[in-house]
Amino acid sequence: MEIGIISDIHGHLSDAAEQALQGCDHILCAGDSERPSVLDHLENIAPTTAVLGNCDYYGDFAARNVPAVACPVLGGVRFKMVHRPADVGHVPEDVQVVVHGHTHIPRDEVIAGVRWINPGSATRPRGDSVRSVVRMRVEEGRVVDVRFVPIHRPLRS
Numbered sequence: 001m002e003i004g005i006i007s008d009i010h011g012h013l014s015d016a017a018e019q020a021l022q023g024c025d026h027i028l029c030a031g032d033s034e035r036p037s038v039l040d041h042l043e044n045i046a047p048t049t050a051v052l053g054n055c056d057y058y059g060d061f062a063a064r065n066v067p068a069v070a071c072p073v074l075g076g077v078r079f080k081m082v083h084r085p086a087d088v089g090h091v092p093e094d095v096q097v098v099v100h101g102h103t104h105i106p107r108d109e110v111i112a113g114v115r116w117i118n119p120g121s122a123t124r125p126r127g128d129s130v131r132s133v134v135r136m137r138v139e140e141g142r143v144v145d146v147r148f149v150p151i152h153r154p155l156r157s
Contacts, residue, residue: 001025001075004046005134007083007101008032008121010055013041017122020133020149021045026074030101030119031056031083036064053083053101071095076141085118097136097143105129106148115143122151 004021007030021027024046031053033039042048049072052061070081071092080095082088084102091098097115100107105127106120119134131151137144 001138003028003074003136003138005030005099005117005119005136006042006122007099007119008053008104008124009034009038010121010123011035011038012123013038014122014131014151016151017131017133018045020135020151024135026072028072028079028081028099030081030099032101036061039064039066049081051081051083075138077138077143085116103127106132106134108134108146108148115146117146120148 002024004024004027010032011034027042027046027048029048029050031051032055034055039050049070050066051070052066052068072079077096078094079097079099081099085100088098091114099117104121104125106129107118109116120129120132122131122133125131132148135147135149
């Protein structure tokens with residue numbers, strides 16, 4: 001199963017970001033999409049699980065039942081998703097991957113046997129990073145591959 005992970009879109013899902021997520025079986029959005037229409041675009045690519053970010057107050061996210069925390073199971077892997085890493089709190093024993101955004105800095109780190117992923121920002125990178133999303137492959141209840149995919153700006157003519 002191919003999972004796309006995106007965060008900190010801030011109102012504009014670029015064509016390049018959409019292309020980077022094509023072919024995913026499911027998308028995880030770790031907040032700050034800023035507009036419910038961005039979630040519509042993601043849903044057109046693949047089923048999407050999203051959480052609220054600190055900037056998600058422009059549209060009617062309540063009508064969509066977008067939670068602050070989500071714990072989906074995809075391909076036999078349990079995720080815990082929040083926007084801010086400070087909001088992760090307790091990580092249940094069965095969680096294999098924590099997904100967060102907010103910092104706009106990519107992260108792939110294993111802490112106490114749990115993989116922590118931040119895809120970075122799809123629009124406003126920080127800390128010498130580039131715009132990016134993550135493509136994660138899970139098989140038989142385990143993560144087998146994590147790839148950061150750079151999102152390049154189109155050349156201007």
